[in-house]
Structure formats: structure tokens, C-alpha cells
Amino acid sequence: MIPGTFEYYRPSDLSEAIKLLTTHGDDARVMAGGHSLIPMMKLRMADIPHLVDLQDIDALRGIEVDGDAVRIGAMVTQHELIADEALFKAAPIIREAALQIADPQVRYVGTVGGNVANGDPGNDMPGLMQCLDAVFSVHGPDGERDIPAREFYEAAYFTAREDDEVLTAVSFKPQSGGYAYEKQKRKIGDYATAASAVLIAKDGATCSSASIAMTNLSDTPIYSQAASDALIGSDLGPDAVSAAVDAALGEIDPAEDGRGPVEFKKHVAGVILRRAIERAVSRA
Amino acid sequence: MNEMSPTKSERAAALKGLGTSRKRVEDSRFTQGKGNYIDDIKMPGMLFGDFVRSPYAHARVKSINAERALEMPGVIAVLTAADLEPLSLHWMPTLAGDKQMVLADGKVLFQGQEVAFVVAEDRYIAADAIELVEVDYEELPVLIDPMKAEEDGAPILREDIADQKTGAHGARRHPNHIFTWEQGEKEATEAVLSGADVVAEETVYYHRTHPCPLETCGCVASMDKVNGKLTLYGTFQAPHVVRTVASLLSGIAEHNIRVISPDIGGGFGNKVGVYPGYVCSIVASIVTGVPVKWVEDRMDNLMATAFARDYWMTGKIAATKEGKITGLWCHTIADHGAFDACADPTKFPAGFMNICTGSYDIPTAYLAVDGIYTNKAPGGVAYRCSFRVTEAAYFIERMIEVLAIKLDMDAGELRKINFIKKDQFPYNSALGWEFDSGDYHTAWDKAMQAVDYDGLRKEQAERVEAFKTGETRKMMGIGLAHFTEIVGAGPMKNCDILGMGMFDSCEIRIHPTGSAIARLGTISQGQGHATTFAQILASEIGISADDITIEEGDTDTAPYGLGTYGSRSTPVAGAATAMAGRKIRAKAQMIAAYLLEVHDNDIEWDVDRFVVKGAEERFKTMKEVAYAAYNQEIPGVEPGLEAVSYYDPPNMTYPFGAYVCVMDIDVDTGEHEIRKFYALDDCGTRINPMIIEGQVHGGLTEALAIAMGQEIAYDDMGTHKTSTLMDFFIPTAWETPHYLTDFTETPSPHHPIGAKGVGESPNVGGVPAFSNAVNDAFRAFGVDHTHTNMPHDHWRIWKTAKDLGMHD
Amino acid sequence: MSKMHIKMTVNGKQVETLAEPRELLIHVLRERLDITGPHIGCETSHCGACTVDMDGKSVKSCTVFAAQANGADVTTIEGLGGPDNLHVLQEMFKEHHGLQCGFCTPGMITRAHRFLQENPDPTEEEVRFGMAGNLCRCTGYQNIVKAIMAAASEMNAAKEAAQ
Structure with missing residues (x-):
């Protein structure tokens, strides 16, 4: 697994980096840590003639x-x-x-x-x-x-x-209230089979704010306003949680891969989200 | 004896011989980064070779155009089958009596197959040049499912042998069929099945996987045209066999070939085979006159060299109502991929699959294995097991569980009823093996007691109730396994590879000052041979293990041997070491008698010395004898103190063990947690308990990987889906449990020191223990649910729970 | 291909070499500087056999370009200890049978070194989590964990004795 050739740049300020991108257009890419990009280059799935390393930009x-x-x-x-x-x-x-x-x-x-x-x-x-x-x-x-x-x-x-x-x-903005990041994966180093980020704040026994997002269950991350809305104003009881989970599941569109088929991912997404909500509630 | 002389037990301890947890002598270099692995080898002017590989699983190769690649600065050559054909090296024989393309000859038969070999000044240029080699493919229909291989209209894969009705292992009934191998008594077994109280049936798939040592395969070939000598460094588990094969293939006389296995970064069966990279490197070195290195990358490794398993095993097991097994029937479809390159002894095309009666006294049995070609990579190696023994152990240990369900019996109790009893050894199995020794009941009882088996079953029953009332979503599985391995191939009367008998060897030289060097025909890949073989020898010849150097892997210096795989090093080369040591002692006894001025028969061996019988203050140590052997004229005795032994074992050895895995399973996510794993191993005489324990930990972890997620998977088009370590599961320290190890010690009666070998036992026993735990967790939830296939990754476990209605 | 001057500090020594920007740090170390302790295992940053310490961080050197490493301070297994000054981790790996084929060992020890700098008194669970970027096919990790725990104890005892 050997990457293709490229011209390497290590600008020391942002304007220099932007200038390089402007000059080389599509042929240039910036690189931060490189741990997503370099494996793609080694597999020759990414061909980047001009590589702009951002490490020197304080x-x-x-x-x-x-x-x-x-x-x-x-x-x-x-x-x-x-x-x-x-x-x-x-x-x-x-x-x-x-x-x-x-x-x-x-x-x-x-x-x-x-x-x-x-x-x-x-x-x-x-x-x-x-x-x-x-x-x-x-x-x-x-x-x-x-x-x-x-x-x-x-x-x-x-x-x-x-x-x-x-x-x-x-x-x-700094968060307040309860939180949870729940992730199922096959092993350390793997991407999520399903993952969910949840923030919940309470006013007394009532949910005053909620925010729910999910990872690797669509071709983009999924922020679910509907799921958040299902919790806000509720008592965060089982019905409200189920409503939130159902709402979120309505927005995901997972693809089959080595982690499993679509049906499994949808099911697991619901389980993981429910656990995240429950844990966030317990911390709120 | 004066007060200062060490006691007998102190002298014995000083030897660091058998039974000592001696620290490993290999570790100084490895911990300091000074190992010498294949990719560490550099030679002046060395070139680097790399393959153009097929993107298709089945395609005709219409043309190969290397012009653009050859124009690239730094590219020295591009080899294709057309270049190898004049040398008759475009195909090579496999270990299984088939032949395999070295480079695509007209067509490709699996994705990742070697199509052209690019030789360049370094690996970067080679990688760039590969992109420039233009290959025109015409895609052909693919055959991935071995069950469809003989259907009407199935694509014919091996057109080169399509008309051959007979292969290396007998009749072929279809161009995609390789062999049928039958063992035992078909009619008698069918009669038992038809008259039995109870017959349990199941099809058990042991999925395709890969040994995936952390170091991939590679070699450096160096043809010295001036002296006509070829030196071949490589990741070879059997360097001497490689030398012979290289000589036969290349026509270079065997004495002009030197094969060296340097330090090997794990083998697990991956490094037994002969791969196209080796052949191409040799040819490239001959063509260019300079050394050529080839080292696989990880994708090459997972896609092209040495898969393991891929057995579809359909079984029927008959028993009385009381649970006494009366017969076993097994038919296996063996998916061998595009070429039959299985690494088995020649007469055993399905390895020792006929050990599938396991640890049980089964009077009647029948086994048939059909080998099938598919559009997948060749291999079929013994991945940390003796030849197909893990398939056999998995099969019988699953069938026992299925039978227990059918009989509504406890699976542990069912095993106990059927174990071969201690007094039945040596035991002749229905499928033709003579088990050397065993005490299964003692081992089993010890295991059951250690884990509080009854307590576990009680807890499990409570858990089932808790699940039913909705208090928990986690099921508890208790995975039992009692395995019997068959290792140490082998007696030459029935075991050979390419006609070479499977003996092994040891040659010892005692130096004048009383230290020694011993060389063996085996090669360590992490097992610690340099440590343990010195211990065997120390106990035999009374020289401290610290004063004995062990060398392996250089065919110019080591005696011929068949190598290290199938847990054969201790049973065979270990025996050779003891026998050579005894030859040393026999000569030393004559010298000592002369020095002590008594008759040979008047002295006896005492740990590290010969003493005059009845007068132990009169003695000569081995060290003193060694000095005399080189420096004193001994009448009637040649100077020097050396010995060599070639050992042909009279039988295999049969290590066994009792394993228990306790696992919690989340039915909603399919995740698992291993709460406890207890492993009792009986490997006969224990040479180095520390190393044995380490081998058990490692083998169990490979078993964990295989059972719980590791697989080589293809899609319907034959595209490889698990070619990097993102998708090919290797557990980290985090996913790996803490293991409890234990042992009993039942020596092998025919091995000089009673040792049986241990490296592969934990994989053989571990896989069924993990898998049985998963299956056992669901036992209470489906009358008809008897088995789910591995790998038990999250979604497959989840699917089982779903199918059983546990999500409703 | 045009090469660039790469200057690094490797195991305390200033080194300078010519390399293409795309060359991977592991290849620069192994092929250009003859530092063959770190190994190549998976090439996709999963196995950790190539782990080196770079500017105080454990890094998988198969996923770092030579150009990125220009100016870096790199320590490999060879820099942790040698025959005359063995690192306590090297001793403990040997003492507790924390290795078999040895191929993962340089990366494993180099990673453990950095881990113990950051967490000098870890629990077994923390060791397993902190070492999860390094794969071993031989040992099942049990004795690696044991060796690292033992090294932590030794290092802490030495520190206490010095105080």
C-alpha cells in the first residue's frame, strides 16, 4: 500500500494555505492529522497532486x-x-x-x-x-x-x-444538563455500527431542552429535530422516549456493510438511541 | 561429599531443564528491536518485486501490455506467464497434488490473483508501475457457492483439467469437483442411524478465515551467478521442503540452494505454502542477476495467500435414549478455492478430519469429504491447528450439543457418558486412529469443579426466568468443549508431503568446554524453540540450558526436517532432540567409564554426571567428559562428542483439554461479553509451563477472533469484502478476556519424554467453546433452534434473537 | 520524483536524509535510516506494529508522510533502551513472557512507554484500553498487560526510592 506522488506544502499561515488552494483548485487538498486521508491515498482511492499540510498554522x-x-x-x-x-x-x-x-x-x-x-x-x-x-x-x-x-x-x-x-x-455554547454519547462498534478502531449523541436539560421534572444526533446511519450525520421535539416539554418517561426514538428512526437511512444489514442497523440504532437518552436523562 | 557441593535437586534446578518456566532467550533481541525478519534483510543492489493482481474473480486475460510500465525510470522488468512458460514455471505444483498458476495463464480464477510481476528499484516505483500495466480482461460468470458447483450450467473453472476424470486423490465426478475422500464404514453407520433411538442432524458451517500473522509473507531471492548458488531468505515454516521444491522446480541442484528462514513474525499456517511471490522472486533474481525482494502487503495477504477452513459439515449422530452415542455420520463440502493448494500430508486430502469422533467412544462412524473448486483464493492451511483438526473438533462439539438438545440432556453429562475411558487407551477410533493416552474424565471433573458448573447452570436458569419477566435483556451462555487433538505428523508410514516423509531431526555438537549447539529441522515462529529445545536437551545431557545454543532455519547448517506446523515440533523434533541427547550420553558414558577406570556398566547417570555405582563421590560431569572427548585419547572411542537423530514417530500424539466459556449476550444489539474462560490443557509432559500458558492465551484469542467475527467474505461477484484489518476482525486487548488456565498431565507413552504439543490445542478447543456459549445462550428459547453458524458477530447474534422472537 | 531534505531527531541524534514527500515515516526509518525495530503489519493504521514516539505522542508511522515528520523528534524501540541500559518495559516483557514472535513487540513497548508516562499507575482495564491501538496475534495480551503493570510498579518503586 504505497501512496502516489504529490507536491507537499507546509504553509505557516492561513492565507498562504488558502492561496495554495486557490492556485491549484481541485488538485489540492488540505491535510490535518491525515489519518483519514493517508489510508485513502495508500489504497490509491485518493489522488492528490498538491497536499497542503496545516500543522504549522498556529x-x-x-x-x-x-x-x-x-x-x-x-x-x-x-x-x-x-x-x-x-x-x-x-x-x-x-x-x-x-x-x-x-x-x-x-x-x-x-x-x-x-x-x-x-x-x-x-x-x-x-x-x-x-x-x-x-x-x-x-x-x-x-x-x-x-x-x-x-x-x-x-x-x-x-x-x-x-x-x-x-x-x-x-x-x-457550553452544555448544561445531561449528556450521553453511545456507540456500538465491532471493536476498538472500528467505525460505529450505530452511534448517538444526546443532550437533555430538565426544568424540574420536565424536559426543557433536548438535542439528538446520530452517526453512520445515513450518508450524512443525522440531527433529528423531530426527536428532540418529542422530548421537549415531556416528562421524559417511556412514552416520550419511544416517541423520540421513533422520530429519529424515521430520519435515518443506513446502508448494509460488514457490520450488518439495514434491518439490523435500524434496530440497533433504536436501541443505542434509547440507551443514550436514558443515560442522558439519568445525568440531567 | 563436602558441605559445599550442591545437592542433587540443586544440580537439577541449575540445568533449567524440563518443567522449568525458563525465561526466553529470544526475547533480548525482540524487545530491543533487533529481531531479523524478512523485510529487515537488505542486500546490495536489491530490487523489489510486486504483483499486478486481478480485480475480477473470474475472467479471461486477453492481453497484457507492460510497455508504459517498462518506460518508467527504475522499472527493471515485468514478468508475465509468457515469460515463465519457457522455464515451465508459469504453473507450479501444489502441496495437494494439484497445480497452480504462478502468473495468470490465459485466465484468472480469483480476485487478487497474481497476473504480472513488476520488478523495480524500490517498492514505490514498483507500486507506481503496477498502475501502468494494462490488462485486458473479459469477465466470466463466477462460482462462489460450492453447493452450486455441480449444477447444470455452472461455470467451469479449471479448463486446464476439465477433462481429467481422475485427480491426485481419486475420481472426479465433475470439472469443478476435486476429490471424494471416504473414511469409516458407510453401510454400517447408516444401519446404526436407521435403527437408533435418537438421531440428531445438523449442518455446521465452519466459515472461511485466514491465519493473518502480524508479519505478512515475503522473501529475498539472491542468485549468485558467479558461483551458481541461489540463496533464498523467506518466511518459511518448512525451509528444507522449500529447498527441495525449489530445486525440483528450477532445476538448480539442491546443494546449490540455500534456504534461510530468518525470524518469523507469526505463522499460524500462513507460511507453510509455496506462493507465486517466491517463484517470481527467484526467476527475477536469475534474470537480473541481483537480489529481489518480495513482501506482501496486508491486502495481498488476506486476498491471495492461505485461507483456512471453509467446510460445510453435515452430520448425523445416533444415540440411545440414555445418551450413549452409537454412530456418527458426516458429509463435508470443502471449498478449496481456485486451486487445491491445501497443506495436508499427501494421503490426507481432508487432513485429519477423521479425528471427528472427538473425545468420545463412538463405535461406528463414516466420513466423506468432497473437495470443490470455486472462484476464491487457494489455501486451506491449518490455521493454528493440526490439519483440519479444528474443523473436526468444532463439528463433533457442535453435534454433541445438538444431540443434548434432542435428548433434553445436560451437554456436560452427555459428554461424560461418552468419553473414552482411561483404561481404553490406547484407543482405536472408528475412523482409524490410535489415541495414545488420555484421562478425559479426570480433566472434565476438574474443569466442572473449577467453574462451579452446577452453580452456573442454576444462575443460567434464573437468568432465563428474569428474561421472561422482562428484568433483563442479557442472556447467559455456557460454552463447553472437550477436544482431542491429533498432532505430530507423522509416522512416515502414512504421512508425507510431496513424497517426503514427515520425520524431523536434531544434530548436537558438544563443545570442548562443555557448552553445546543443537540444530533442528524445524523453525520457530514465536513458539520459543531456542528456549524449550535447550531445556529438553539440558535434562537429557546434564548441560545447563543456558549453555546450549539452538539453531534452526538455515538449510546449509541444520539437518533436514519437515518444519513447524500442526504442533509437530515438540512431538517430532522434540523427540529427535531427546534421542540425539541420549546418543551423546551413551558415548559420554564410555568416556566417563574410561576416565573413572571402571567398566561402562559400573557407572550410572546422575543429573549432570556419571557416578560410580555405590560410590557417588567418584564421578565425572558431562562438562569433564566433553573436555576429555576432545583432548584425551580414549582407546576405542573416536574423538569428539556429537550426535544426530532423525526421528520417525511411531504414532501421533493426542493432546486434549476441557474448556468452559461463560458469556453474556445482549439480545438487542448482538454484543457479547465473556465473563469467564477456563481452559484446562493436557499436553503430556510439560516442558516450560510459562510458554505453555502463553501458547494457550494466544490460541484462545485466535479462537475468540474466529468464533466471534473473523471471516474471509466474498460477495456474489467474488469481490473480497474483508481485505484490511478494518473489516477482518482481530481483537485488541480491550475485546480480549482474561483467561484462567489449568492442566492435567498425561504423558504420551510413545514419546521419549512424554510430551504431546500444545500450541494449537487452544484454538481447536477454543472455537467450539466460544461458539457453544453463543448457541447455549439461546437453548431455552427455541425447541427447533439447535445451531447458528459462526462468526457470531453482532448482527448474526441479533438475527438469532430476532428469529427466536426475542425482540417481540 | 523530486526528493526533499528531511531533518529529524531520531533516538536523540540529528539525522538528515533525502526522501520523496510521499514516503511513509516507517519506510524512511527502516529503509533510509536502517532503524528496523518498528515493523509494518497492516498498513491501514490498525495494528500499531509501526508505533514510534513522535514529539511526545505515540504515532503509527505507516500513516505519517516523511514530509510531515520533517523537524520531528522521533523515538523508536532502539532509543528506549539497549544492551547496556535496558528499559524496565523491555525487562518486564521478558520477565512476564509478554511476547512470542516478537513482531508486535517494538510497537507495543514503545506505546506502553508513552502510556505509562501519562498514566503511571494504571488499572488492568486502563492498560487494556490504553494499549488498544496495538494488535498482537500470539500472546492474547494477558502477559503483555501483566508486563506493563509490573513495569509500572517497578518504575513507581524506583521513583519513590529516588525521593
């Missing part, structure tokens, strides 16, 4: 947690997400999810930006970011724009990011 690093805003630079690794105590206080679901991604070595290198930007439906961060109602900042030749995570994904590997834009950060 502006893409760092986790900022301040009061009512969290900002995570695109080059922050899963390992850094897990280790960051301030982030854990602001959004504990991120550590819970990140620990279920790949394996230790991959988490040292794999980044938030890479995970959310490449549009692989198997990645965990996109669904998580939709659950958190995060906003992705992208920089292009015309400057910066923000794209809500819930509007970012169009199809497998197709996103709202233009080819000459770089995803620079994800931002969201």
Missing part, C-alpha cells in the same frame, strides 16, 4: 472556553480534547465521544477539523457537533464565514465547504 490550534462560548481550533487533536479539563467542564460529552473514536495512537493525531470537515459519515464528531449545535468557521479567499454544523453536510464526502476554503474552528 492559528488553528487551541481550545478556548470562556463563559458562554467554546472555540476549538481545527488542528486540536482528539487526545487534546480528552485531556482538556476546562472543555470537560463546559461540554463533557466531547470527552465521552472522543474516547470512543479509533484508538490511542490515532487520537493523538486525529483532529477535530479533519474529523468534521472530510464528510465521512463514519466519523463521530459531525453528529456530535450537530448535537451541540456547533458552528464551523471556514476561511476562504473572500474571508471568513460561519456554517452551522446542522447545515454543513450534503452527502458522503460532500459538504458546504468550498474547495478553496479551510475549516478553521468549531464553536458552540
Whole structure:
């Protein structure tokens, strides 16, 4: 498994990176940790004549947690997400999810930006970011724009990011209430058979807010407004949970693969989502 | 004796001989990154070879155009079948008496088949050049399901032998049929079945999988044209056989070929076969005059070299109402892929599948195996088991469980009723084997007690009730297995490979200062031969294991042997080592007697020395004898102290064991958790308990992988679906349970030190234990539900629960 | 193909080599620098046989381009300890039979080294989770876990003694 040849660039600032993308158009790709891209290149399923390595761009690093805003630079690794105590206080679901991604070595290198930007439906961060109602900042030749995570994904590997834009950060509000990231997989290192991110807040015994997203059950992550709505205002009892699960299942469209046939995935999606909701409720 | 002399037991301990958990001598280099594996070997001017492989499972190759590849700087040659044909090397014989294309000759028969061999200055250039070789294929209909191989209109795969009515193993009834192998008594068994109180029937599929050692296969071929010598380094589990085959194929005289197996990063059967990469590397080195390296990548490995299993086994087992088994019938469809390249002793086209009567006293039995060609990779190797023994053990251990359901009996009790009794050994099985020794009841009772079997069954019954009342969604399975292996091939009277008898060998040289080197015909792939063979020898010749070097794998220096697979190293080469050691001792005794000025018969062996009978203060240590052997004139005795032994075992050895797996199963997700795994092994005399335990842990983990998810899967078009470690399941430390190990010790009566071999037992016994646990978890939920096939991955377990109405 | 100058610190030594940007770090180490301790097992970043320590992180060197590693500080098994200064993990793997064929061992020990830096007193469960990026086909992990737990104890005892 030997990758094809490419020209390599390691710009030290963002504008230089964007300039490279503008110059080379379709022939250029940015690379963060590379652990999605490099295997594809080694299998010769991705041919990238101009490879732009973002590792030297300091502006893409760092986790900022301040009061009512969290900002995570695109080059922050899963390992850094897990280790960051301030982030854990602001959004504990991120550590819970990140620990279920790949394996230790991959988490040292794999980044938030890479995970959310490449549009692989198997990645965990996109669904998580939709659950958190995060906003992705992208920089292009015309400057910066923000794209809500819930509007970012169009199809497998197709996103709202233009080819000459770089995803620079994800931002969201600190969470409150209960949370759970539930993931079924065949083994460590595998993508999800089904995964679900759930945030639930309560006002007394009533659900005051809820957010539900699912991973690897369609060609994009699935944020289910209907499932969230089924919980909001409810007592979070069995009927409400079932209504939420049913609503979410109505929105997924899993494909058969080595993890199992569609029927199985749909069933497991329901089980995993129900468990996630119940666990989030127990923590709310 | 003065007070300072060590006691007899201290002297024995100092030898680090049999029974010692001696630390491994191999580990210093491995822990420091100084192992020497095939891809570590570099030679001046060395080129790298890599294959253009077929994207199709069945296609005609209309043309191959390598022009663009050859124009690429750094590309030295592109070999095709047309280039190999003048040398008669475009096809090669297989170990199973068939032949296999080295490079596609007119057509391809499986996805990933070798089509052309690109030789370049390095692996990057080779990979680029592969992309430029243009192959024009015409797709043909594929045959994936072996059950459809003989249907009207089935595509004919092997046009080269389509007209041959007889193959290497007798009559062929269809061009896609390879052989029928029959054992036992057909009519008698059918008579037993028709008159039986109870007959249980099941079709048990042991799915296709792959040994997948962490190191792939590879070689470096170096033709020294000046001296006419070929040196071939490679990942060979049988280097001497490779030398002979290389000589026969290439026409190079055998003394001009030197085969070296360096450190091998795991074999598990994958490295027994002879692969096109070896042949092409040799040819390329002959053509270019410089060394050529070929090392598979992981996809090549999983797609093209050495699958294992793929047996569809239909069984009928007859018993009395009380549970005494009266007969066993088995018919197997064996999917051999595109070429019959199974690595079995020549006379055993289905290996030792006829060990399928297991640990039970079954008076009448019949086995028939039909080998079938399909558009899949060739192989059929013994993946961490003796030849087809894990298939056999899985079959009988599943049939026992199915029979228990039919009889409404406890499966443990059913086993006990039918075990061969201790006093029946040596036991002649209905399918023709003589089991050397065993004490199954003792082992079984120990196991049942260790796991509190009755308590487990009580807990399981409570769990079933809890499920019915909705208190739990997790079922509990108790997986029992009692296996009997057959290893140590083999007696030359019935075991050979390509005509070469399956003996093994050891050659010992004692150095003047009393240390030694021993060389064997085997080759370690992680088993720790350098450690354990020294221990065998230490106990035989009274020289500390620390003072004995063990060498294997260089055909120029080691004595001829048939290699390491099928747990044969200890039973065969281990025996040769003991026998050679005894020859050393016999000569040493003459020398010692001379030195002590007594008659040979007046001295006796005492741990590490010869003592004068009745006067133990008068002695000569082996070390002293060694010095004298080289430095003193001993009348009537040649100088030196060396011996060689070629050992033809009188029988196989029959290790056995009792395993229990306790598993919880989530019926909603199909996930499982192994709560307990207890493994009792009886491998006869235990040479190094630490190493035995390590072998058991490893074999169980391979069994876990196979039972719970690992498979080589193809779609209907013959496209390989599990060609990377994303999809080919190998458990991490996280998915692997903690194992409890135990043992009994029933020596082999015919082996010089009573050892039987252990490396493969845990895989043979582990697979049925895991699978039985899964099946057992569902036993209470379906009267007609008797069996689900492996691998028991999440969705298949989920499907079973669904089919049994457990989601309703 | 145009090559680039790659400068790295490998096992404490400054090294410089010419390599194509696409060359994988594992190949640069093994083929250009003759550091053959780390091995190639799966090539898709699942098995961890190629694990090296890069800038204080355990990294699968089959999934890092030479160009990315330019400027990095890399430690391989060869840099952890040798005949005269064995690392305690190397000793404990031997002591507790934490290896068989040895092919996964360099990656395994290199990963364990970093793991114990971050979690010096782990539970067995934490060891299993922290080592889950490294596959072994021979040992069933049980003795690897044992060896790492033992190394942690030894290292902690040594630390206490030094204080």
C-alpha cells in the first residue's frame, strides 16, 4: 500500500494555505492529522497532486472556553480534547465521544477539523457537533464565514465547504444538563455500527431542552429535530422516549456493510438511541 | 561429599531443564528491536518485486501490455506467464497434488490473483508501475457457492483439467469437483442411524478465515551467478521442503540452494505454502542477476495467500435414549478455492478430519469429504491447528450439543457418558486412529469443579426466568468443549508431503568446554524453540540450558526436517532432540567409564554426571567428559562428542483439554461479553509451563477472533469484502478476556519424554467453546433452534434473537 | 520524483536524509535510516506494529508522510533502551513472557512507554484500553498487560526510592 506522488506544502499561515488552494483548485487538498486521508491515498482511492499540510498554522490550534462560548481550533487533536479539563467542564460529552473514536495512537493525531470537515459519515464528531449545535468557521479567499454544523453536510464526502476554503474552528455554547454519547462498534478502531449523541436539560421534572444526533446511519450525520421535539416539554418517561426514538428512526437511512444489514442497523440504532437518552436523562 | 557441593535437586534446578518456566532467550533481541525478519534483510543492489493482481474473480486475460510500465525510470522488468512458460514455471505444483498458476495463464480464477510481476528499484516505483500495466480482461460468470458447483450450467473453472476424470486423490465426478475422500464404514453407520433411538442432524458451517500473522509473507531471492548458488531468505515454516521444491522446480541442484528462514513474525499456517511471490522472486533474481525482494502487503495477504477452513459439515449422530452415542455420520463440502493448494500430508486430502469422533467412544462412524473448486483464493492451511483438526473438533462439539438438545440432556453429562475411558487407551477410533493416552474424565471433573458448573447452570436458569419477566435483556451462555487433538505428523508410514516423509531431526555438537549447539529441522515462529529445545536437551545431557545454543532455519547448517506446523515440533523434533541427547550420553558414558577406570556398566547417570555405582563421590560431569572427548585419547572411542537423530514417530500424539466459556449476550444489539474462560490443557509432559500458558492465551484469542467475527467474505461477484484489518476482525486487548488456565498431565507413552504439543490445542478447543456459549445462550428459547453458524458477530447474534422472537 | 531534505531527531541524534514527500515515516526509518525495530503489519493504521514516539505522542508511522515528520523528534524501540541500559518495559516483557514472535513487540513497548508516562499507575482495564491501538496475534495480551503493570510498579518503586 504505497501512496502516489504529490507536491507537499507546509504553509505557516492561513492565507498562504488558502492561496495554495486557490492556485491549484481541485488538485489540492488540505491535510490535518491525515489519518483519514493517508489510508485513502495508500489504497490509491485518493489522488492528490498538491497536499497542503496545516500543522504549522498556529492559528488553528487551541481550545478556548470562556463563559458562554467554546472555540476549538481545527488542528486540536482528539487526545487534546480528552485531556482538556476546562472543555470537560463546559461540554463533557466531547470527552465521552472522543474516547470512543479509533484508538490511542490515532487520537493523538486525529483532529477535530479533519474529523468534521472530510464528510465521512463514519466519523463521530459531525453528529456530535450537530448535537451541540456547533458552528464551523471556514476561511476562504473572500474571508471568513460561519456554517452551522446542522447545515454543513450534503452527502458522503460532500459538504458546504468550498474547495478553496479551510475549516478553521468549531464553536458552540457550553452544555448544561445531561449528556450521553453511545456507540456500538465491532471493536476498538472500528467505525460505529450505530452511534448517538444526546443532550437533555430538565426544568424540574420536565424536559426543557433536548438535542439528538446520530452517526453512520445515513450518508450524512443525522440531527433529528423531530426527536428532540418529542422530548421537549415531556416528562421524559417511556412514552416520550419511544416517541423520540421513533422520530429519529424515521430520519435515518443506513446502508448494509460488514457490520450488518439495514434491518439490523435500524434496530440497533433504536436501541443505542434509547440507551443514550436514558443515560442522558439519568445525568440531567 | 563436602558441605559445599550442591545437592542433587540443586544440580537439577541449575540445568533449567524440563518443567522449568525458563525465561526466553529470544526475547533480548525482540524487545530491543533487533529481531531479523524478512523485510529487515537488505542486500546490495536489491530490487523489489510486486504483483499486478486481478480485480475480477473470474475472467479471461486477453492481453497484457507492460510497455508504459517498462518506460518508467527504475522499472527493471515485468514478468508475465509468457515469460515463465519457457522455464515451465508459469504453473507450479501444489502441496495437494494439484497445480497452480504462478502468473495468470490465459485466465484468472480469483480476485487478487497474481497476473504480472513488476520488478523495480524500490517498492514505490514498483507500486507506481503496477498502475501502468494494462490488462485486458473479459469477465466470466463466477462460482462462489460450492453447493452450486455441480449444477447444470455452472461455470467451469479449471479448463486446464476439465477433462481429467481422475485427480491426485481419486475420481472426479465433475470439472469443478476435486476429490471424494471416504473414511469409516458407510453401510454400517447408516444401519446404526436407521435403527437408533435418537438421531440428531445438523449442518455446521465452519466459515472461511485466514491465519493473518502480524508479519505478512515475503522473501529475498539472491542468485549468485558467479558461483551458481541461489540463496533464498523467506518466511518459511518448512525451509528444507522449500529447498527441495525449489530445486525440483528450477532445476538448480539442491546443494546449490540455500534456504534461510530468518525470524518469523507469526505463522499460524500462513507460511507453510509455496506462493507465486517466491517463484517470481527467484526467476527475477536469475534474470537480473541481483537480489529481489518480495513482501506482501496486508491486502495481498488476506486476498491471495492461505485461507483456512471453509467446510460445510453435515452430520448425523445416533444415540440411545440414555445418551450413549452409537454412530456418527458426516458429509463435508470443502471449498478449496481456485486451486487445491491445501497443506495436508499427501494421503490426507481432508487432513485429519477423521479425528471427528472427538473425545468420545463412538463405535461406528463414516466420513466423506468432497473437495470443490470455486472462484476464491487457494489455501486451506491449518490455521493454528493440526490439519483440519479444528474443523473436526468444532463439528463433533457442535453435534454433541445438538444431540443434548434432542435428548433434553445436560451437554456436560452427555459428554461424560461418552468419553473414552482411561483404561481404553490406547484407543482405536472408528475412523482409524490410535489415541495414545488420555484421562478425559479426570480433566472434565476438574474443569466442572473449577467453574462451579452446577452453580452456573442454576444462575443460567434464573437468568432465563428474569428474561421472561422482562428484568433483563442479557442472556447467559455456557460454552463447553472437550477436544482431542491429533498432532505430530507423522509416522512416515502414512504421512508425507510431496513424497517426503514427515520425520524431523536434531544434530548436537558438544563443545570442548562443555557448552553445546543443537540444530533442528524445524523453525520457530514465536513458539520459543531456542528456549524449550535447550531445556529438553539440558535434562537429557546434564548441560545447563543456558549453555546450549539452538539453531534452526538455515538449510546449509541444520539437518533436514519437515518444519513447524500442526504442533509437530515438540512431538517430532522434540523427540529427535531427546534421542540425539541420549546418543551423546551413551558415548559420554564410555568416556566417563574410561576416565573413572571402571567398566561402562559400573557407572550410572546422575543429573549432570556419571557416578560410580555405590560410590557417588567418584564421578565425572558431562562438562569433564566433553573436555576429555576432545583432548584425551580414549582407546576405542573416536574423538569428539556429537550426535544426530532423525526421528520417525511411531504414532501421533493426542493432546486434549476441557474448556468452559461463560458469556453474556445482549439480545438487542448482538454484543457479547465473556465473563469467564477456563481452559484446562493436557499436553503430556510439560516442558516450560510459562510458554505453555502463553501458547494457550494466544490460541484462545485466535479462537475468540474466529468464533466471534473473523471471516474471509466474498460477495456474489467474488469481490473480497474483508481485505484490511478494518473489516477482518482481530481483537485488541480491550475485546480480549482474561483467561484462567489449568492442566492435567498425561504423558504420551510413545514419546521419549512424554510430551504431546500444545500450541494449537487452544484454538481447536477454543472455537467450539466460544461458539457453544453463543448457541447455549439461546437453548431455552427455541425447541427447533439447535445451531447458528459462526462468526457470531453482532448482527448474526441479533438475527438469532430476532428469529427466536426475542425482540417481540 | 523530486526528493526533499528531511531533518529529524531520531533516538536523540540529528539525522538528515533525502526522501520523496510521499514516503511513509516507517519506510524512511527502516529503509533510509536502517532503524528496523518498528515493523509494518497492516498498513491501514490498525495494528500499531509501526508505533514510534513522535514529539511526545505515540504515532503509527505507516500513516505519517516523511514530509510531515520533517523537524520531528522521533523515538523508536532502539532509543528506549539497549544492551547496556535496558528499559524496565523491555525487562518486564521478558520477565512476564509478554511476547512470542516478537513482531508486535517494538510497537507495543514503545506505546506502553508513552502510556505509562501519562498514566503511571494504571488499572488492568486502563492498560487494556490504553494499549488498544496495538494488535498482537500470539500472546492474547494477558502477559503483555501483566508486563506493563509490573513495569509500572517497578518504575513507581524506583521513583519513590529516588525521593
